[in-house]
Amino acid sequence: MKTFDTRSESVSDVDALFRPNIRAMEGYTPGEQPQESGFVKLNTNENPYPPSPKVEQAIRRALLRGLQKYPDPLATAFRVAAGKVFGFDPDWILAGNGSDDILTICTRAFVGTGHRIRYPYPSYLLYGVLGRLQEAKIEEVMFRPDWNLPEEFAVPEEDLRLCYLPNPNSPSGTMIRPPTIEALAERLPCPLLVDEAYADFADENCLDSVRRCQRILVSRTLSKSYALAGLRFGFLIAHPDIIRQLRKVKDSYNCDALSIAAATAAIEDQAWLRENRAKILATRARLSAGLGELGFQVLDSQANFVWCTHQERKAEDLFAALKRQKILVRYMVYPRWGDGLRITVGTDAEIDTLLEALKPIV
Ligand SMILES: *Cc1c(COP(=O)(O)O)cnc(C)c1O
Numbered sequence: 422m423k424t425f426d427t428r429s430e431s432v433s434d435v436d437a438l439f440r441p442n443i444r445a446m447e448g449y450t451p452g453e454q455p456q457e458s459g460f461v462k463l464n465t466n467e468n469p470y471p472p473s474p475k476v477e478q479a480i481r482r483a484l485l486r487g488l489q490k491y492p493d494p495l496a497t498a499f500r501v502a503a504g505k506v507f508g509f510d511p512d513w514i515l516a517g518n519g520s521d522d523i524l525t526i527c528t529r530a531f532v533g534t535g536h537r538i539r540y541p542y543p544s545y546l547l548y549g550v551l552g553r554l555q556e557a558k559i560e561e562v563m564f565r566p567d568w569n570l571p572e573e574f575a576v577p578e579e580d581l582r583l584c585y586l587p588n589p590n591s592p593s594g595t596m597i598r599p600p601t602i603e604a605l606a607e608r609l610p611c612p613l614l615v616d617e618a619y620a621d622f623a624d625e626n627c628l629d630s631v632r633r634c635q636r637i638l639v640s641r642t643l644s645k646s647y648a649l650a651g652l653r654f655g656f657l658i659a660h661p662d663i664i665r666q667l668r669k670v671k672d673s674y675n676c677d678a679l680s681i682a683a684a685t686a687a688i689e690d691q692a693w694l695r696e697n698r699a700k701i702l703a704t705r706a707r708l709s710a711g712l713g714e715l716g717f718q719v720l721d722s723q724a725n726f727v728w729c730t731h732q733e734r735k736a737e738d739l740f741a742a743l744k745r746q747k748i749l750v751r752y753m754v755y756p757r758w759g760d761g762l763r764i765t766v767g768t769d770a771e772i773d774t775l776l777e778a779l780k781p782i783v
Pocket of ligand 1: 518519520521522545587591616618641642643644650654655
């Protein structure tokens with residue numbers, strides 16, 4: 422018998438144990454989370470304001486109830502509360518361990534070996550990673566220069582099993598309007614998963630489209646607008662016939678007791694969300710205007726970040742210069758497309774610090 426001993430086996434022998442698609446693929450690289458303190462952190466679209474105080478109370482109460490029992494596998498308390506807020510019965514809602522979990526569940530449920538997935542480019546890179554795990558064929562469809570979708574995105578194709586559409590999109594912050602999305606879903610032969618991670622910062626969303634069109638699935642997260650990125654909670658809104666099948670694919674206890682309690686309290690506090698949202702939208706306008714004055718090209722954003730480029734200065738150099746001053750923004754480079762900076766809308770004070778730091782370097 423061959424035994425694997427890390428002292429004697431070479432790396433390639435261990436690599437050979439893995440499925441070829443795993444060996445060939447790159448993992449998803451999340452934005453940097455510096456362990457040192459003192460950074461102005463504008464790189465991963467977290468909320469600069471704390472979550473509702475009701476979240477902490479709910480976690481304390483859940484802790485007092487104890488953790489020795491398994492949690493509710495369907496997070497029913499959350500689904501009831503979210504259903505009330507959005508006007509859906511709880512059987513239209515699936516809870517997940519962050520919306521990345523929801524994306525994983527959908528990909529595993531719809532996509533198998535040799536199937537095709539489609540998503541626009543540049544957008545969220547996790548979709549490709551999830552597809553490669555399933556040994557799917559990946560179709561990245563380039564956005565038009567005006568950030569609308571080309572005709573190609575709607576073309577039905579054999580073996581096309583899932584299309585993803587981040588809306589608002591990251592990194593651009595731009596948005597496709599719901600009527601366009603409904604027309605798109607009508608033509609596609611597969612589910613259209615609208616990833617609404619940033620919808621709470623936008624003027625429109627696709628929740629009504631879900632009611633009208635069974636093919637449209639909407640995912641949401643509590644990480645950004647509800648300021649709970651550290652908690653890990655997201656959810657899907659879709660027709661009950663779809664939710665019923667997806668439940669078979671998820672981990673039995675994909676959300677823990679503390680996060681279910683916390684997420685329920687967070688979603689119930691819509692007044693807190695509205696207040697936070699208003700502050701972030703006001704700061705977004707200030708950030709965009711400030712960057713414009715410094716000679717940046719800034720896209721109109723419907724999210725809690727802005728995408729910008731500078732005619733004279735390289736985005737990568739600006740990123741590095743800011744980092745030296747302990748200001749973290751996200752430098753994004755997309756092969757075949759280009760690069761730029763994605764800057765999260767922080768507090769007014771953080772944005773002032775950023776703009777002041779940029780002044781002498783641009
Ligand atoms: C942040 C983000 C997510 C993931 O959110 P989590 O709930 O934290 O997993 C999903 N999609 C997009 C486009 C995002 O930017």
